[in-house]
Amino acid sequence: MITLTEDAAKEIRKVKTGEDLSDDVPMRIGIKGGGCAGFTYTFEFDSKKGKFDLEFESQGLKILVDKKSHLYIDGTEVGWSYSLMDRGLKFTNPAAKGSCGCGTSFIYEPPEEDKTLPTLQFT
Secondary structure (H helix, E strand, O other): OOEEOHHHHHHHHHHHHHOOOOOOOOEEEEEEEEOOOEEEEEEEEOOOOOOOEEEEEEOOEEEEEEHHHHHHHOOOEEEEEOOOOOOEEEEEOOOEEEEOOOOOEEEEOOOOOOOOOOOOOOO
């Protein structure tokens, strides 16, 4: 499950309004290889739910996550920082072993009970 804080939902709604998108248009959260810590979070608006997508709802907003990304970000809370130095989305991922200073990339640590997750191959 992926959840949003109240502040994150408020700011995402502002962006949707600015882009003339309704609350019905889901946001897509995922990961890709890269960043200074190994994996980078991705975020976009996407009205096309694929057959390998999971759908969640938090704070009244729909969230799409592909099943492969979900293996690495299950339980993540997406918050918002108002700090002048790092304003924007903040991801609190219980499976992240560490992250870089920007907060948008992370090192993955599989749970003790499942060290057999597949390695993601990005091209």
